[in-house]
Structures are given as structure tokens and as C-alpha cells.
Amino acid sequence: MNRRMMMTTAALGLGLAFGGSANAAGMDKVKACFVYVGPVGDGGWTYQHDQGRLALQAEYGDKVDASTYQENVPEGADSARVLTQMALGGCNIIFTTSFGYMDATNEVAAKFPNVMFEHATGFKRDHANVSTYNARFYEGRTVQGTIAGLSTKSNKIGYIGSFPIPEVIMGVNAYYLAAKKVNPDVELSVVWALTWFDPAKEADAAKAMIEQGVDVVAAHTDSTAPLAEAAKTPGVIGFGQASDMTAYKPSPRVSSIIDNWAPYYIERVGAMLDGTYAQSDTWAGIKDGEVEIGEITDGVSAEVKAAAEAVRDAISAGTLHPFTGPINKQDGSVWLTEGQTAPDGDLLGMNFYVEGITAEIPQ
Structure with missing residues (x-):
């Protein structure tokens, strides 16, 4: 399955889907994990997501553990296994950075309601713990x-x-x-x-x-x-x-x-730390600094x-x-x-x- 596929009008709702705060009291430390479709060294898509991960770690220091990531994860059943392992491994928030992870993200999210899932370029938010984010390329x-x-x-x-x-x-x-x-x-x-x-x-x-x-x-x-x-x-x-x-x-x-993903990753993990995290759907562009x-x-x-x-x-x-x-x-x-x-x-x-x-x- 391709990383990004056709999104129908009925599947939209940009900026309108907000669930309740996931961690109202905030967290002392957040473990943020990342799933990549390609190699970190691709020089493009995955490389830039990983730069966002590194910026996240640098921003919060000991308050965040952003050391867990897996590259070259095929889209489909393999990604569901990786996501399950990450959820069982103590990840509090998991960023799935390829469109083809959409169904697996929602499938695993249903089993781990206390883990937050963030899906790049997708549109399905079947559960309150799934958010989506995109950029106006x-x-x-x-x-x-x-x-x-x-x-x-x-x-x-x-x-x-x-x-x-x-x-x-x-x-x-x-x-x-x-x-x-x-x-x-x-x-x-x-x-x-x-x-x-x-x-x-x-x-x-x-x-x-x-x-x-x-x-x-x-x-x-x-x-x-x-x-x-x-x-x-x-x-x-x-x-x-x-x-x-x-x-x-x-x-x-x-x-x-x-693709500047760093501000988004910093904002979302910061919301988990301070207790303001809520389900969302964003599509940012040049004005927002994401493109x-x-x-x-x-x-x-x-x-x-x-x-x-x-x-x-x-x-x-x-x-x-x-x-x-x-x-x-x-x-x-x-x-x-x-x-x-x-x-x-x-x-x-x-x-x-x-x-x-x-x-x-x-x-």
C-alpha cells in the first residue's frame, strides 16, 4: 500500500476532530517512538522526520525519551506488529510517518487506549487516541x-x-x-x-x-x-x-x-507533558513553518x-x-x-x- 492515498471529502474534518484531554494531569516523562517507512539515510522523507525526532529530544532533554525508532518498516501487517511491540514496550506516544500505516495505526490504537498514536498524512481517526497531521506540500x-x-x-x-x-x-x-x-x-x-x-x-x-x-x-x-x-x-x-x-x-x-516536522513533534509531546494533549487533525503549510x-x-x-x-x-x-x-x-x-x-x-x-x-x- 502506498504511503499516501486518495482522501475523500467525506473522510475530512480538518481541525474539527478533538477528543478529550488524554493526560489531564500531565506527565513527568514521555517516551515518544517513531516508525519509518524508509531508511533514516534516505536524504529526504524519512531523514526529515528523524531530524524532527532529534529536535524533540534536544528540546526537552531528560523529560523525553525519543530514542526508540524503527526504520524500513513495510506497510501492512508488519507495521501492526512493530506498533504493538512499541506499545508494549512503554511508548506513550507513537508517530507513524507513512500513509500505509493508517489501518495498522487504528487497529493497534484500539488495543492500547492509553497510548497516543499520531499518523502522518492520513485521515482515519477511528479512536480518541489517534490524531493525524499533514503538510501543504x-x-x-x-x-x-x-x-x-x-x-x-x-x-x-x-x-x-x-x-x-x-x-x-x-x-x-x-x-x-x-x-x-x-x-x-x-x-x-x-x-x-x-x-x-x-x-x-x-x-x-x-x-x-x-x-x-x-x-x-x-x-x-x-x-x-x-x-x-x-x-x-x-x-x-x-x-x-x-x-x-x-x-x-x-x-x-x-x-x-x-518538511519541518520538528515544531509539530515538540508541540504534541509538550502537550502530553503539560496535560493539554487532545486528539487533533492538522494540515499546515508555509505560513505555519511546516513547509x-x-x-x-x-x-x-x-x-x-x-x-x-x-x-x-x-x-x-x-x-x-x-x-x-x-x-x-x-x-x-x-x-x-x-x-x-x-x-x-x-x-x-x-x-x-x-x-x-x-x-x-x-x-
């Missing part, structure tokens, strides 16, 4: 699309998708719309790697695009392989994904989307940098919504009218490309 894609549209020399930009689920389709659309806004001649190529972490497949996807003339590559996968491939061809640029990927600065990595835009380097012009920073700042200020009409769907039907912004439910259930993208979504 599409906001960062809008900044990247601006850079791509203004920087491309060939007018061909690319996007490496992992799985055809709303989070990724949302990213493709945001990237393309932003690029098209600043460069009406831009064309987008989409290659589906059908994996979250497989450096060889990710590199092959980037290579295929570059051979077709793409000179700006965005990736929605977990390794640094697309940037490594971009580095082989002068003039090709790309972006860090999930983490800053600074090893490839100042080019081909000209900016990045950084950060990494340094825009001199691998692009000063004008491009200024334009991208203006987009970032407008999103943060709430004066720019990446999905503001008029926007049609790929088939030409109206999605958003002039000035209309996309409801969260539409975004979290997104299963279509916007008009102008010629690729097909795999079934």
Missing part, C-alpha cells in the same frame, strides 16, 4: 513552478511522480499552474516512478526526461537520485525534496521544499529569485492561494471560476490534471 510546488517557468531555456519542465494519489497529483498541478502563469509557452512532462524510495528508478526517470529536452526537474520521491542525475547535464536544474539536499547546491539544486522553502541559490538569476520569494511571501501572507480560478480540468470542464479558490476537500481528493497538461494519470 503543494504550496512549495507553486514556488518551484515559478522558478521552473522563469528558468527553463527549452520551455520543457519535468515532474517525477511517485504514486498517482491526490498529494502527488496536487503537486503536479500546482507546479504546472505556477510555471504556466509566468511562462505561457511551458510544457510539462510527467514520469511516474511508482515508488517512494528507489534511487535507481528515480535516476532513470530523471534521465528519460533530460534526454527529451527537459531542463528543470522536480521530484516527488524520497531520494537525492534525481538531483544526482541532473548534475550530469550542464544547464539542468532541480530541487531538493522533503529535505534541503544541500550537497547539490548551488546547482543543480537551486531551491528545495523542506519551508530552502535557500534559492545563484543557480538562478536575481530576478527569478525575487519572483519566487514574492510568491512564497504571498502564500504565507494569505494573499495568494495556489489554486485560484479560473482553472479548468484537463478535459476542459470548469473546475474553479474566476477568483474562486479550491476547497480543501477538492485538493485532498484530487484525481485529475488541470487543463494544459497532456500526460495521463496511471490507473
